[in-house]
Amino acid sequence: MNVVRQLVAVSGMNIRSIPARRGSSAVAVLGVAAVVGVFAAVLSMATGFQRTVTSAGSEDVAVVLRAGSTTELNSGLGIEQTRIVAGAPGVARGEDGTPLASSELYVVVDLPKKATNTPANVPLRGIEPSGLDVRDKVSLTAGRMFAPGRNEIVVGRGAQLQFAGLELGESVQFGQSSWEVVGVFEADGAVTESELWCDVRALQSAYRRGNTFQSVRVKLAGADGFEQLQTALAADPRLDVDVERETDYYAEQSRTLTQFIKWVGYPVSLLMGIGAVFGALNTMYSSVAARTREIATLRALGFGALPVAVSTLLESLLLALIGGVIGAAVTYAVFNGYTVSTLDGSTFSQVVFAFAVTPQLLVQGLVAALVIGFFGGLLPAIRAARLPVVTALRAL
Amino acid sequence: MKYAFLVWKNLWRRRTRTILTVLSVLIAFMLFGLLSAFNYAFTIGTDMANANRLVTIHKISLIQPLPISYLQRIRALPGVEDVTHANWFGGYYQDQRNQAPQFPVDAASYLRLYPELELPDAQREAWLADRAGMIVGSALAEQFDWSVGDRIPIQATIWTREDGGRSWEFVIDGIFTMEEGRGGDNFMLFHYDYFNEARAFGEDMVGWYVLRVADSADPAQVAAAIDAQFANSFAETKTSTERAFAESFVQQFGDIGLIVSAVLGAVFFTILLVAGNTMAHAVRERIPEMAVLKTVGFSNGSVLALVLTESIVIAVLGGSVGLGLSWLALESIPAAVSNALPGLFLPPQAIGTGLLYMLAVGVAAGILPALQAGRLTIAEALRRA
Numbered sequence: 001m002n003v004v005r006q007l008v009a010v011s012g013m014n015i016r017s018i019p020a021r022r023g024s025s026a027v028a029v030l031g032v033a034a035v036v037g038v039f040a041a042v043l044s045m046a047t048g049f050q051r052t053v054t055s056a057g058s059e060d061v062a063v064v065l066r067a068g069s070t071t072e073l074n075s076g077l078g079i080e081q082t083r084i085v086a087g088a089p090g091v092a093r094g095e096d097g098t099p100l101a102s103s104e105l106y107v108v109v110d111l112p113k114k115a116t117n118t119p120a121n122v123p124l125r126g127i128e129p130s131g132l133d134v135r136d137k138v139s140l141t142a143g144r145m146f147a148p149g150r151n152e153i154v155v156g157r158g159a160q161l162q163f164a165g166l167e168l169g170e171s172v173q174f175g176q177s178s179w180e181v182v183g184v185f186e187a188d189g190a191v192t193e194s195e196l197w198c199d200v201r202a203l204q205s206a207y208r209r210g211n212t213f214q215s216v217r218v219k220l221a222g223a224d225g226f227e228q229l230q231t232a233l234a235a236d237p238r239l240d241v242d243v244e245r246e247t248d249y250y251a252e253q254s255r256t257l258t259q260f261i262k263w264v265g266y267p268v269s270l271l272m273g274i275g276a277v278f279g280a281l282n283t284m285y286s287s288v289a290a291r292t293r294e295i296a297t298l299r300a301l302g303f304g305a306l307p308v309a310v311s312t313l314l315e316s317l318l319l320a321l322i323g324g325v326i327g328a329a330v331t332y333a334v335f336n337g338y339t340v341s342t343l344d345g346s347t348f349s350q351v352v353f354a355f356a357v358t359p360q361l362l363v364q365g366l367v368a369a370l371v372i373g374f375f376g377g378l379l380p381a382i383r384a385a386r387l388p389v390v391t392a393l394r395a396l
Numbered sequence: 397m398k399y400a401f402l403v404w405k406n407l408w409r410r411r412t413r414t415i416l417t418v419l420s421v422l423i424a425f426m427l428f429g430l431l432s433a434f435n436y437a438f439t440i441g442t443d444m445a446n447a448n449r450l451v452t453i454h455k456i457s458l459i460q461p462l463p464i465s466y467l468q469r470i471r472a473l474p475g476v477e478d479v480t481h482a483n484w485f486g487g488y489y490q491d492q493r494n495q496a497p498q499f500p501v502d503a504a505s506y507l508r509l510y511p512e513l514e515l516p517d518a519q520r521e522a523w524l525a526d527r528a529g530m531i532v533g534s535a536l537a538e539q540f541d542w543s544v545g546d547r548i549p550i551q552a553t554i555w556t557r558e559d560g561g562r563s564w565e566f567v568i569d570g571i572f573t574m575e576e577g578r579g580g581d582n583f584m585l586f587h588y589d590y591f592n593e594a595r596a597f598g599e600d601m602v603g604w605y606v607l608r609v610a611d612s613a614d615p616a617q618v619a620a621a622i623d624a625q626f627a628n629s630f631a632e633t634k635t636s637t638e639r640a641f642a643e644s645f646v647q648q649f650g651d652i653g654l655i656v657s658a659v660l661g662a663v664f665f666t667i668l669l670v671a672g673n674t675m676a677h678a679v680r681e682r683i684p685e686m687a688v689l690k691t692v693g694f695s696n697g698s699v700l701a702l703v704l705t706e707s708i709v710i711a712v713l714g715g716s717v718g719l720g721l722s723w724l725a726l727e728s729i730p731a732a733v734s735n736a737l738p739g740l741f742l743p744p745q746a747i748g749t750g751l752l753y754m755l756a757v758g759v760a761a762g763i764l765p766a767l768q769a770g771r772l773t774i775a776e777a778l779r780r781a
Binding site: 113207282 | 560669
C-alpha cells in the first residue's frame, strides 16, 4: 500500500515537472511520432492497395482464362471457347434463361496522369451487356451505359480522378479511334474503378482482335457451382483453360505489390524504431540527470528505490505514448483516404487506390510506441533507482 | 593536432550520451543507404538508357504489337543508322515467381544496337548459328546455376506453341555481362525467327523497334519522321528516346518514389533533432570549462571550432558506420531478390551524397551551440559556475 502511494506521489511529481525539461522531452516525443507516422503511412499504402484489389472480387463469380495465363493481359480465348464456357454447368442463368457470363477483352491505353501530365497505362475493358450482372458492386452514378456497337466508354470514378480527359461528354483518342465518355461508375473503391469500360464488340474491331477475347467472367449457380464448372471445363477436350474464383484471382494479383511494400515497410520501421529508442534513452538519461537532487532528496526522505524507478519508466512511456498519438493522428489526417495510382506489375496497368490507415495499423503503431518507451526508459530507470544518495546529495 | 585530444576527451566525457547519439546517427544513415539503393533500383532503367537510341512502340500502348514489315521502312528513313526489334515473352522458369524477362530478338542487329552487352566471341558465333539457342545474363546464370550448354525449359504465359504446348526449350549458347548498371543483366535473349515460326498466333508481329540515330542527325527529327511515316495506318507509332521511354516507366510508379523520399525526410528530421539537442546539452554543461579555455588564451574561433568539430565527428562516425552496414546488408541480399529488383545495391553516388549529409547534419546540429560557445564572455561564463 505504501509503495503504491509513494509511486503515485513520485510519478505525479515527475510528470508535473516534465515542462521543466521541455526541450529534451520534445525530442523523445518527436522521435516516436516520426516512427509511428512513417510506419502507419507506409503500411497503410499496402493495406489500401490490397483492399482496393481484393474487394473487387466476389465469391460467387469465377474468372476463366487460357491455361497458364497469370493475368487477363496474357490470356486469349476464341469465341467458340467462350461460348462453351458460358453454356457450361455451374453457370447461373438469368430470368430469361441466358447464362450470366461476360466474355471480355482487356487492353491497355495511354492517358496522361493529371498530377504529373505524364503518360500512364490505363486499363480499357470491353464487356458484354451481362458484364454488369457479374459485378454486383458496380453502379452507374452519372450519365448512362454505353450503347452496343458504338465507340462509347463509361469510366470508373478512380480513373476519372487520376487521369485527364475523362469528364462526361469528352472524347478520348486511342490510336485512330475516338471514344466518347457517356457514363461514370463506382464500385466501392475497388480496383474496378481504375478501369474504363466499353462494348467488347466495338473494342474488338477498333483493336483488330477479330473474334477473340481474353477472359470470361461467370456468375456461379448455387453452392457447388464452382466445382461443377471446374469439372465440366476440365473434362471438355475442346478447352484448355484455368478457372478461378474471382476472390482468389484478385488476391493473387495483389500479392506481389502488397508483399513488396510490407517487405520494405517493416524493416524500415524496425530500424527507425531502434533509432527512436536511442533518442528516448538520451532523453530519459538527461531527465534522470536533471532530477538527481530531487531523487536523492526523495530517497533521503525515505522513498523506496522501486517507486523512483517505476516513475521514470512511466515518464518514458507517457512521452512515447504522446508521440505515438501525435504520429498516428497526423498520419491519419494526412494519409487516410489519400488517393494515388501506381503501375501494377502483374496487370501492367495503373491501379488507383486510397491509403487505408486502419484501426489495426494505429493500434500496432501505438504498441510500437509503448515498446520504444519501455526500452527507452528501462536503463535510465535502473540508474535512477541505483543513484547513490549520499554522493548525489553532496552535489547540492 | 593539439585540438584532437581535446575533442576526443570531450566526446568521452559523457560516454553513454555520445554512444547513443552516434548510434542514432548510425541508424539514420543505414536507412539512408537502404533507401537510396531502393530508389536507385527503381530508376536504374533510366541510368542505362542511351540518348542515341530511339524506341518505337505502338501509339496506343506498348502491349500492342507492330508489324515486322515496318523494319524495312524504318531502316530506309534518313538518319537511321541501324535498327532492331524485340518482343515481350513473359514466361517463367520452374516457378511463376521466377519471371525474369525474356525477349525474342533479331540476334545480329540486337547485338549491334546494344554494344554494352558483352559476350565472348566464340559464344556470340555459337548463338548466331543456333536457331534454338539462347543467351542469358550473368546474374541469372548465377542465380539458377546455369552454364553454357544447359537445356532450359521456359513456361510461356502468353505464347502457346503451334502444337499447343506451353513449354519452350532453349540451349544456353552464351552468358553475357553488362559492365555498367550492375544487376541490369537479369534477362534472356533468344531468336525471333524461331519464336515466330513456332508460336500459335501473332505471327509476323513484333513488340517494339529500337534504332540508332546517325551522329549527324537530330534524334527528335528522326523520331518525328518515323511517326509521320506510319500516321493514319492501322498501327500508328510513338517514337521516343530510350531515356524518355525508361523514364515514363519510372513515372508510372510515381507515388511510391514520393513516399520513399517522405520517409527519408522524416528520418533526417528526427535524427537532426536528437543530435542537435544532445549537442546543445553537452555545450551548456561545459560553459564554465570553456570560460577556462578562453582564460588560458583560446580564441573565440578555436572554441567555436572545437565544439563544431565534436558534432561533426559524431555525425561522420555514426554516418560512415551506418552507410557501411547498409552496404553489408545490401550485399548479402539473396540473388532471388536482387534479380526480381535488379540494381538493389548501394549506388556509388549515394556515398558522396551521404558524406555531404553527414557534414550537414554535423554542422546543423553543432552550429548554434558552437556560436554560443564562441561568443561567451569569460566573466559571465565563470559567474555561472
